[in-house]
Amino acid sequence: MTAPTTGSTGTVEAVYTVEGMTCAHCVSAVTAEVGALSSVGEVTVDLASGRMRVVSGEPLADAAVAEAVEEAGYRLVSTPAEPAAEAGGCCGGACH
Numbered sequence: 001m002t003a004p005t006t007g008s009t010g011t012v013e014a015v016y017t018v019e020g021m022t023c024a025h026c027v028s029a030v031t032a033e034v035g036a037l038s039s040v041g042e043v044t045v046d047l048a049s050g051r052m053r054v055v056s057g058e059p060l061a062d063a064a065v066a067e068a069v070e071e072a073g074y075r076l077v078s079t080p081a082e083p084a085a086e087a088g089g090c091c092g093g094a095c096h
Contacts, residue, residue: 011041012059016052017078018045018069029072037068050077 027045035043039057066076
């Protein structure tokens with residue numbers, strides 16, 4: 001995962017991992033719930049990887065994002081504050 005970054009337009013981008021999605025309806029549900037959070041401007045969810053990219057006007061509380069994902073029926077399994085997988089991939093580098 002990557003730490004939240006601030007774009008040149010003053011937006012904040014963060015990448016999360018969501019578990020339990022199996023179809024386009026799942027993606028739509030997560031996108032709608034997270035997109036309804038205050039200051040969120042864009043939500044992009046990749047079903048294959050489970051990654052969700054969120055662009056907002058201000059930093060989001062990870063708990064708020066997790067609650068929105070859970071409201072949709074899924075589970076947030078990593079947040080931008082958990083960079084372990086980023087350093088070496090899915091397994092910390094053991095399979096690379």
